[in-house]
Amino acid sequence: MASAASPTQAGKAGAQGLATLGVALLLSVAAYCALFVAPNEATMGLIQRIFYFHVPFGWSAFVAFAISFVSSIAYLRSRAPKWDWLAVSSAEVGVPFVTVMLVTGPIWAHPVWGIWWTWDARLTSTFVLWVLYVCYLLLRTLIDEPERRAVVSAVFNIFAAFDIPLVYFSIWFFRTQHPQPVIGAGGSLDPRMLDVLLLCWGATLALLALLLRQRYRVEALRWEIERLRLESESRVAEPHRFPALNRPIDPKGRPA
Numbered sequence: 001m002a003s004a005a006s007p008t009q010a011g012k013a014g015a016q017g018l019a020t021l022g023v024a025l026l027l028s029v030a031a032y033c034a035l036f037v038a039p040n041e042a043t044m045g046l047i048q049r050i051f052y053f054h055v056p057f058g059w060s061a062f063v064a065f066a067i068s069f070v071s072s073i074a075y076l077r078s079r080a081p082k083w084d085w086l087a088v089s090s091a092e093v094g095v096p097f098v099t100v101m102l103v104t105g106p107i108w109a110h111p112v113w114g115i116w117w118t119w120d121a122r123l124t125s126t127f128v129l130w131v132l133y134v135c136y137l138l139l140r141t142l143i144d145e146p147e148r149r150a151v152v153s154a155v156f157n158i159f160a161a162f163d164i165p166l167v168y169f170s171i172w173f174f175r176t177q178h179p180q181p182v183i184g185a186g187g188s189l190d191p192r193m194l195d196v197l198l199l200c201w202g203a204t205l206a207l208l209a210l211l212l213r214q215r216y217r218v219e220a221l222r223w224e225i226e227r228l229r230l231e232s233e234s235r236v237a238e239p240h241r242f243p244a245l246n247r248p249i250d251p252k253g254r255p256a
Contacts, residue, residue, distance in 0.1 A: 016214075023206045030196075030203035038196040050108040056201040058101035058126075060208045062164055064094030065133065067212075069161035072154035081223055084150040087157055088140060089215040091133050093208060098130050121174035125167045132160035146226055 034052035041048035067090040075083035105123070106116040117123065136156055143149035189197070 019210055023203075023210045026203045026206050030200040033196045034200055038193050039190060041193075044112055047108060047111045050104050052196055052200045054101055054104040054108060055197060056204040057097045057104070059201055060204040061094045061097035061101060062168070063205065064090045064097060064208055064212070065129075065161060065164055068094065068157055069164075072157040072161075075150060075154050079147075081146075081150070082220075084154065085216055085219040085223060087154060088137070089212055089219050091136055091157065093211045093215055095130065095133050095137065097204070097208065098126070098133070102126060102130060121170040122167065125163060125170050129160070129163045129167055132163060136160055146223065146230075 030052075034049055038049065038052065040046065041051075068087045071083045071087035071090065074080075075087060105126075110116050136153060139156055140149055140153050143152060
């Protein structure tokens with residue numbers, strides 16, 4: 001049994017290693033293109049190149065939170081644990097991505113606007129989004145019972161996700177310091193810049209998929225360990241429900 005399982009485990013480890021190497025290579029190519037291939041922006045100059053990290057990480061964070069939102073709905077409908085695993089995994093991966101967006105934004109803004117931060121609609125709603133999902137992750141640590149934790153956090157997750165469209169559409173709904181869209185109708189983005197931007201987004205999505213897959217596996221293992229712990233505690237608390245476990249064992253290892 002062990003010898004048969006070893007090649008399988010080795011194959012999985014090898015595939016994981018290749019996936020990690022591929023994502024690292026893609027990120028390296030994307031970073032090179034962002035720094036050296038994309039043309040300089042006429043007004044902002046070199047500082048504008050943060051755009052190729054700021055925007056893709058923000059978009060990828062929205063994708064992660066959207067996956068978490070859909071997974072929470074699926075869990076409430078089916079009560080299948082796998083959806084709770086996916087919800088928390090995608091939320092936990094999404095938080096660092098939106099953190100990158102929040103950090104790179106002020107670095108880009110200060111030389112251009114002359115300020116690090118302003119509490120306008122786009123920036124404030126993005127900060128609120130970050131706070132909501134950090135609270136979602138903290139909430140899960142406060143509830144021990146797995147099913148109740150999954151239900152409560154799923155409801156909170158659905159509530160938190162309503163901030164995603166507010167973040168995206170805030171620059172249309174309100175007057176903000178944040179610039180208007182440069183992609184789509186009325187956009188002015190150079191085609192070469194758009195190509196590099198899409199390459200960078202593809203690289204961050206690949207990173208998102210890699211991290212999400214690993215985090216999902218960790219959550220599945222955590223759930224199994226927790227299930228075994230609760231089952232063990234239940235046996236200790238209610239020994240009459242498991243009489244065979246409390247009978248003496250004969251020298252041959254069988255209940256007497």
